Amino acid sequence: MIVTRFAPSPNGHLHLGHAYAAIVAHDVARAAGGRCLLRIEDIDGARSLPQFAEAFRADLAWLGLEFAEVPAQSTRLATYWAAANRLRDRGLLYPCSCTRAQIAAAATSVGPDGPLYPGTCRRRPIDAKGRIVWRLDMAAAIRSAGPLTWTDAHASEQQATPELFGDVVLVRKDAPASYHLAATLDDAADGITCVTRGMDLFRASHLHRLLQALLGLAVPVWHHHGLLVEAGGRKLAKRDGAPGLTERRLAGEDGRALCDALRARRFPSGIALSEGLHSRSWQTHSSSS
Ligand code: GLU
Numbered sequence: 001m002i003v004t005r006f007a008p009s010p011n012g013h014l015h016l017g018h019a020y021a022a023i024v025a026h027d028v029a030r031a032a033g034g035r036c037l038l039r040i041e042d043i044d045g046a047r048s049l050p051q052f053a054e055a056f057r058a059d060l061a062w063l064g065l066e067f068a069e070v071p072a073q074s075t076r077l078a079t080y081w082a083a084a085n086r087l088r089d090r091g092l093l094y095p096c097s098c099t100r101a102q103i104a105a106a107a108t109s110v111g112p113d114g115p116l117y118p119g120t121c122r123r124r125p126i127d128a129k130g131r132i133v134w135r136l137d138m139a140a141a142i143r144s145a146g147p148l149t150w151t152d153a154h155a156s157e158q159q160a161t162p163e164l165f166g167d168v169v170l171v172r173k174d175a176p177a178s179y180h181l182a183a184t185l186d187d188a189a190d191g192i193t194c195v196t197r198g199m200d201l202f203r204a205s206h207l208h209r210l211l212q213a214l215l216g217l218a219v220p221v222w223h224h225h226g227l228l229v230e231a232g233g234r235k236l237a238k239r240d241g242a243p244g245l246t247e248r249r250l251a252g253e254d255g256r257a258l259c260d261a262l263r264a265r266r267f268p269s270g271i272a273l274s275e276g277l278h279s280r281s282w283q284t285h286s287s288s289s
Pocket residue numbers: 007008009041183196197198201
């Protein structure tokens with residue numbers, strides 16, 4: 001049975017782009033007689049607020065979309081910690097105390113999440129205490145996993161190129177997992193067979209495929225969908241002035257009619273669907289803070 005998920009982060013209200021993502025997750029599952037799950041990704045420190053998660057549930061119901069909710073990420077920290085320990089025991093993680101400014105100054109290239117880590121702490125084991133993150137030793141991880149492929153429903157088979165991310169942070173200072181580790185573990189734990197999400201996270205799937213191999217997790221297929229963009233091509237963001245779903249709902253708008261319009265790709269003026277690859281602004285998924 002096909003199982004998809006919508007996995008919003010409660011650090012702001014949902015906007016039309018989230019509604020579109022929720023519709024894709026919902027409809028891909030329903031079209032195949034499957035299930036779609038709602039997972040609240042709330043390990044983003046002080047930025048995650050329960051009132052946003054409450055609003056998400058009400059907004060989705062207002063759109064007429066039914067999701068079965070699974071436990072939020074904040075309830076799964078022990079699982080993340082255990083997985084990180086397994087990687088650490090195999091020598092695939094190392095502690096890093098570099099500041100963002102040090103990394104920016106020494107980095108020579110930029111990956112999907114920001115400046116690629118220049119490797120400063122890799123050969124310099126430090127006392128694993130204090131304000132540290134744990135990074136994946138990407139070269140060692142790739143050697144351990146060997147060549148990998150993954151499948152996107154539209155883009156077909158991909159050779160995994162996780163090296164795009166360099167020595168990515170898997171354990172943050174403020175949480176036992178970064179987005180990449182937490183989402184990959186959760187998708188496996190939740191039995192997700194088809195990961196639906198925006199094209200802005202297409203490249204993240206290279207890394208998630210590597211993590212699945214390292215941790216012995218089931219491998220789903222991916223369905224990366226287009227993003228709603230403003231005129232000029234900029235991705236809609238939570239901070240934009242355009243009314244969010246909660247605001248529309250509270251103003252008495254018909255949520256089911258909005259859902260039908262988005263499903264039929266009838267977007268409000270000034271908003272379009274872009275199928276291209278968009279790099280996510282790295283501040284939105286800062287993995288090292
Ligand atoms: N919590 C992530 C976000 O809101 C979800 C990413 C994903 O679907 O994997 O961007």
